[in-house]
Amino acid sequence: MTTPSTVFPTGVSWETAGTSRIPFKVYTDEEVHKQELERFFYKGHWSYVGLEAEIPEPGDFKRTVVGERSVIMVRDAEGGISVVENVCAHRGMRFCRERHGNRKEFVCPYHQWNYTLKGDLQGVPFRRGVKQDGKVNGGMPADFKVEDHGLTQLKVATRGGVVFASFDHEVEPLEDYIGPTILQYFDRLFNGRKLRILGYNRQRIPGNWKLMQENIKDPYHPGLLHTWFVTFGLWRADNKSELKMDAHGRHAAMISTRGQGGKAAQVTQVPSFKESMQLNDPRFLDIVPEPWWNGPTAVMTTLFPSVILQQQVNSVSTRHIQPDGHGSFDFVWTHFAFEDDDDEMLQRRLRQANLFGPAGFVSADDGEVIEFSQEGFEQKPFHRALAELGGRAVDLHTDHMVTETLIRGMYGYWRRVMEEGGGPRGSTPQAGGAEVSQ
Amino acid sequence: MSSNAIEMNFADWFELTNLYADYARAVDSGDWDLWPEFFTEDCLYRLVPRENHERGFPLATLSFDSKGMLKDRVYGIRETLFHDPYYQRHVTGAPVVRKVEAVAGNVRWHCEANYAVFRTKLSEVSTVFNVGRYLDVVERTPAGLKFAERICVYDSEMIPNSIIYPI
Missing domain, CATH: 3.90.380.10 (Naphthalene 1,2-dioxygenase Alpha Subunit; Chain A, domain 1)
Structure with missing residues (x-):
């Protein structure tokens, strides 16, 4: 190969129409990496999150990731499996710090926002304000709806005891995907x-x-x-x-x-x-x-x-x-x-x-x-x-x-x-x- | 010290601490053949993530239950495992003896000691490689003190790529 005009080219350039020569840039470019996360991990694809046997009992959870996003795989009270994103709807905190355990609900320690195991917001402290000297101080706006502020819920599919999740609810069925x-x-x-x-x-x-x-x-x-x-x-x-x-x-x-x-x-x-x-x-x-x-x-x-x-x-x-x-x-x-x-x-x-x-x-x-x-x-x-x-x-x-x-x-x-x-x-x-x- | 402290004479204590120091010297020397000789024939050597140990999962990163397996590992290190060369340096704390028992006339000490292993790759700075504690059973044999069991339970949540040499 002749000396290239630049050691650090911008963009990914393939030598041929095929894929037998793979540019090093596909491994070294942070922008390419982010686009891969978007297109392969966060849209249109299923990601592995774990095995059902890791969470056998209601309330059992395991913290893992989809791409670079922290998620929690959890078995709910009815025995179903949910996967929710580990980011509190309030201040964005990655609230779940244990890697596994058993919970009746998820609570963000920062302001005690609490969620069902399926990720629905159930309670917000001081939502209706605090009564003091005959008046109500503060509280969330009257039009605040808990339904609008759950954890991000992923689509879940299981097969043979293996659990997959996707941020994309339009993703094709797991069987078609595989x-x-x-x-x-x-x-x-x-x-x-x-x-x-x-x-x-x-x-x-x-x-x-x-x-x-x-x-x-x-x-x-x-x-x-x-x-x-x-x-x-x-x-x-x-x-x-x-x-x-x-x-x-x-x-x-x-x-x-x-x-x-x-x-x-x-x-x-x-x-x-x-x-x-x-x-x-x-x-x-x-x-x-x-x-x-x-x-x-x-x-x-x-x-x-x-x-x-x-x-x-x-x-x-x-x-x-x-x-x-x-x-x-x-x-x-x-x-x-x-x-x-x-x-x-x-x-x-x-x-x-x-x-x-x-x-x-x-x-x-x-x-x-x-x-x-x-x-x-x-x-x-x-x-x-x-x-x-x-x-x-x-x-x-x-x-x-x-x-x-x-x-x-x-x-x-x-x-x-x-x-x-x-x-x-x-x-x-x-x-x-x-x-x-x- | 607590009232149920283990009684040991100085000669035994000296010999035991010497075993720990000698093990560290041996596994840092690069002469891998020294390593299996610290163990009994039907020994148990395990390198276990703390997570598996505490949750009762039987999987180990390495699990050998005979001196022959340790020798096979030495062969692997030397002949078959391709890896970046590195130095390692063990720093082992003083052992605490938890229990003394006599099996068929031989004394067995159940001991525990903290360890840290540093790794130095060529042309690189030294880094913390693996930290944890040894859970040991040391047995007196005609050939001196040997490990009947050495279980390395490591805190390190991530192995920095790979572990090749003995911990």
Whole structure:
């Protein structure tokens, strides 16, 4: 590339009509970031907020976020789930400070404005003033209506015990949003069994939030970066693999079935594979196939923009992407088990959790490479990344892992939403951005 | 001191505090092979967010229940986990002994100590990396004092990207 006229260009400029060359500016520009929040997190999309099992009883709540806005997911007295914004209607205070708990109502401590669990304002102190010496002092104006001053209430959808919310009450139904292709993998994991929460891991990754979506849409790296996978034979070049995405290219599933036969040297072309290497304690890889897998040993599902659903052998979790400016996001892991797991399976899931999370044998390095990519973007914002493995077009379905099609697909969607001025509705893969082939 | 204070002779106390200081020295040295040797064969080592610990959630950030697993972790640190190189520095408070028991003739001390770990990346300033407390069971073995359990319960709400080396 020749020397650019400027190191800090304004605006995002794509080298081609497609999405195989991704400008660094999409990761480094604060204005782009705010527009992404508007268009992907606050309008036309569903965001993950949690699992029903986190709030089993009436009054149970969990504080979380949609995009960068603090919200509270709460189970009301009738057993329904509401999601309300954590900003008091009076002075704008983020009143809920605990991260979880049980309440009969929400009260802002500043002036004791109190709300039902659904977010309706019920009481305002001194609303009708204070009587003193035979006259009424102060109070709210006569036309003040509590109905006009509730907490912002989000639209809520649940499926299989997973809770999603949207600030946009016109958003399409959750099932249409996920789309039939990805919905089958969603339903495979969340098939109606009750979930048991195993706990949380929280990490702050100094990189753009999209990089985490890309990481789980990138089957190129696991056999190369995650040498632990390879060393101990969990990743092999003869793994049977499929990549799928929804019709918009925004959600995806990486589906793989661990290869069993053949001599290891013939099936892995990765130098880090060591056939003779044995774990001192093989229980890390005490994998027991479960009936609901229906074959695949790992399915990593990305739901754009906010969550990753993990099944890696017996370890299952949600990974919530919580952006914080263009250059950082919090990554919250919720590991779970199923109600009908026996103790052995529960222990197995917990032991395999050592592979994942911020210290995991195969996940710690994902956070590291994201940080270093961001560093590269920041110093060279006129440049672009390449995603040309497997060609330059978007293939909605491939039966191998040697392609970056899912990343191209996501940016096809990104370009359609970000460049066409309108909202996300009506976005189809044909409507500009990347070329699509089936 | 409270009336149910633990009685300990000076030699035991010296040996115990020496174990804590030596552990900090070892995990900050960069010689990761030293780390598993502080533990018994069927030890328990856990790195747990305070949230999970206090809410009774069984998930840990790392959970190893054998010395073999610690050795596997050492292999991972050295050979497979790609990460930014960094120094770490443990500052460990004096242990408080909560309980003394004898198991099969061996003394076991249940102890607790605060810790702070600082991280220094190359060309960067030093930062607070992970803070919490150790909940330990220390056992006297023929090879000296060893940790039968070391549960690191950390306050740090966010892990700054990743934890690679032993806490």
